[in-house]
Amino acid sequence: xxxxxxxxxxxxxxxxxxxxxxxxxxxxxxxxxxxxxxxxxxxxxxxxxxxxxxxxxxxxxxxxxxxxxxxxxxxxxxxxxxxxxxxxxxxxxxxxxxxxxxxxxxxxxxxxxxxxxxxxxxxxxxxxxxxxxxxxxxxxxxxxxxxxxxxxxxxxxxxxxxxxxxxxxxxxxxxxxxxxxxxxxxxxxxxxxxxxxxxxxxxxxxxxxxxxxxxxxxxxxxxxxxxxxxxxxxxxxxxxxxxxxxxxxxxxxxxxxxxxxxxxxxxxxxxxxxxxxxxxxxxxxx
Amino acid sequence: xxxxxxxxxxxxxxxxxxxxxxxxxxxxxxxxxxxxxxxxxxxxxxxxxxxxxxxxxxxxxxxxxxxxxxxxxxxxxxxxxxxxxxxxxxxxxxxxxxxxxxxxxxxxxxxxxxxxxxxxxxxxxxxxxxxxxxxxxxxxxxxxxxxxxxxxxxxxxxxxxxxxxxxxxxxxxxxxxxxxxxxxxxxxxxxxxxxxxxxxxxxxxxxxxxxxxxxxxxxxxxxxxxxxxxxxxxxxxxxxxxxxxxxxxxxxxxxxxxxxxxxxxxxxxxxxxxxxxxxxxxxxxxxxxxxxxxxxxxxxxxxxxxxxxxxxxxxxxxxxxxxxxxxxxxxxxxxxxxxxxxxxxxxxxxxxxxxxxxxxxxxxxxxxxxxxxxxxxxxxxxxxxxxxxxxxxxxxxxxxxxxxxxxxxxxxxxxxxxx
Numbered sequence: 181x182x183x184x185x186x187x188x189x190x191x192x193x194x195x196x197x198x199x200x201x202x203x204x205x206x207x208x209x210x211x212x213x214x215x216x217x218x219x220x221x222x223x224x225x226x227x228x229x230x231x232x233x234x235x236x237x238x239x240x241x242x243x244x245x246x247x248x249x250x251x252x253x254x255x256x257x258x259x260x261x262x263x264x265x266x267x268x269x270x271x272x273x274x275x276x277x278x279x280x281x282x283x284x285x286x287x288x289x290x291x292x293x294x295x296x297x298x299x300x301x302x303x304x305x306x307x308x309x310x311x312x313x314x315x316x317x318x319x320x321x322x323x324x325x326x327x328x329x330x331x332x333x334x335x336x337x338x339x340x341x342x343x344x345x346x347x348x349x350x351x352x353x354x355x356x357x358x359x360x361x362x363x364x365x366x367x368x369x370x371x372x373x374x375x376x377x378x379x380x381x382x383x384x385x386x387x388x389x390x391x392x393x394x395x396x397x398x399x400x401x402x403x404x405x406x407x408x409x410x411x412x413x414x415x416x417x418x419x420x421x422x423x424x425x426x427x428x429x430x431x432x433x434x435x436x437x438x439x440x441x442x443x444x445x446x447x448x449x450x451x452x453x454x455x456x457x458x459x460x461x462x463x464x465x466x
Numbered sequence: 467x468x469x470x471x472x473x474x475x476x477x478x479x480x481x482x483x484x485x486x487x488x489x490x491x492x493x494x495x496x497x498x499x500x501x502x503x504x505x506x507x508x509x510x511x512x513x514x515x516x517x518x519x520x521x522x523x524x525x526x527x528x529x530x531x532x533x534x535x536x537x538x539x540x541x542x543x544x545x546x547x548x549x550x551x552x553x554x555x556x557x558x559x560x561x562x563x564x565x566x567x568x569x570x571x572x573x574x575x576x577x578x579x580x581x582x583x584x585x586x587x588x589x590x591x592x593x594x595x596x597x598x599x600x601x602x603x604x605x606x607x608x609x610x611x612x613x614x615x616x617x618x619x620x621x622x623x624x625x626x627x628x629x630x631x632x633x634x635x636x637x638x639x640x641x642x643x644x645x646x647x648x649x650x651x652x653x654x655x656x657x658x659x660x661x662x663x664x665x666x667x668x669x670x671x672x673x674x675x676x677x678x679x680x681x682x683x684x685x686x687x688x689x690x691x692x693x694x695x696x697x698x699x700x701x702x703x704x705x706x707x708x709x710x711x712x713x714x715x716x717x718x719x720x721x722x723x724x725x726x727x728x729x730x731x732x733x734x735x736x737x738x739x740x741x742x743x744x745x746x747x748x749x750x751x752x753x754x755x756x757x758x759x760x761x762x763x764x765x766x767x768x769x770x771x772x773x774x775x776x777x778x779x780x781x782x783x784x785x786x787x788x789x790x791x792x793x794x795x796x797x798x799x800x801x802x803x804x805x806x807x808x809x810x811x812x813x814x815x816x817x818x819x820x821x822x823x824x825x826x827x828x829x830x831x832x833x834x835x836x837x838x839x840x841x842x843x844x845x846x847x848x849x850x851x852x853x854x855x856x857x858x859x860x861x862x863x864x865x866x867x868x869x870x871x872x873x874x875x876x877x878x879x880x881x882x883x884x885x
Contacts, residue, residue, distance in 0.1 A: 348641060351764065351768045351772065353772050353775045353776070358626070358627070358779075361644075362641050362643060363642050363739060364642065364643050365644050428736050429736055429737050431760055432737065
């Protein structure tokens, strides 16, 4: 069996994200030297670069860039955007414990993309509905992906916050107590991605509505997926308001952040499954 | 040529004797100056801390310095040796090197892995260096000990985690607030432990804002010392929402920090985390307070629990730390062996130069050979004979057996012959 260029790149991507996870794990359990975290970060960066090459290669091959035309590309793009945000936006607050949670997620998504790449049929550019190549639709897609990646990072940090808070509450000074950052630092990792995620989601919703109005003379406002996305945006905006409007902070708001991510999962995966396909397809000719 | 250490420490020697034998910096200078004139001691360093007093000495002779070092101690403090002799330990050569490396690594400390000792070793070395009482042997030894101490702390977790109650309080505060940067502290009571905890918190970057005490005079005095405001016992609750860390250390027979009081404060704080350190016995804080969200209460037993858990982590690192110090001992011992081989190797080089000069001047006389070429050939022969010899000596310095090679060299080439 010969691998295509895309599959080779995805395989290399899985390898480096997976390696980053194992190095993080070995470092966390002190099986390797104290520099393990830096080595894992290097593996992750290499994986991210390979992912970038993958999308460039795909865009060149297909003649367009639309990471939702196949489930494989969608999964790979979600992993890529997660890695992008982690490696760039929250670089200053990176921590070993965070890497240990993130790298298996990245590996899972890219491995899924690789697994599906064999059965996925990406149509030729000529067969793609012209409305899907509209820049507004691309803004909608990319904005939504990046927003969800930000929320995923915030969610992961929220889980770590709850673990550390529990360790402190129970006066249990085990491995997590020592390895996890302070509650204050974790709070920063929770809220920083939200500052990016909320406007991006807003942009995705707005561009999606304008696109559907321009393309089909209809707004998808009554669509369950759109409604769920609006609820998600409201929830995250409320979280930001609670925190920075000095209304309330601490554990309860972190739990709300975790619940908000459940709406993301439901809107992103659950509804797609219930509706049997992406929500925009309802407007396309059968 | 030998190294010796003679000393007393916290393990055997009672504090009453230790304090009598303590060398203040003012006392160290004259003693070290006196050592410079000593007929048998060529180098000396005095390490004196609250837990140990140790005299490190080197001699060019093959004899024990025990009597000399005991006499130094006696004379410096005017105490008879019999007073402290039962507590004295002494090590020579390899054991002395190992002892210093273990001391610098914190492996011989009362609190394993503590950092202060490294600074104290550095200071002892600096004082001796300033006085001129160190030379090649002890200079290299102390330089190496500082490096070993640093390596052990960076490559193992021997100094990880706080192990005293005040430092555990700081560690926990940092686990909640990150690096302390003006976090506000309120203290209930003015006991010795609360003062120590306040000092540690200030050093870490916190700010003491309120000192609460029944006795106004005492409270104001402590407040002045820490730049804090005094509050009466009936007015601190309204200020609680303004602070991040609360230290309870009153002598009250019942809890003074109640569930309702903290609950109200948390609502006003909008649930910004609150850290409560209860070091009072009986406790100052109601036990239900810890059930409130974002409130973290630690009493004395909890703090001791964290300290002992950290100590366990440190203890688990001892083997690795010992391995690192043992390796450093071997390196230093190898260097010492090479140092010992220097006179013989110098003699061998001189012998070789004589032979080469003789043979070349005799054999190439009147041949008109170019002097530059002759020198180049001589240099090549010299290198081919000397380099493998040096290599063998270096190798033997790690594996033992340098003396055998040196004796062989001296005997084979008759190096002891004066002419």
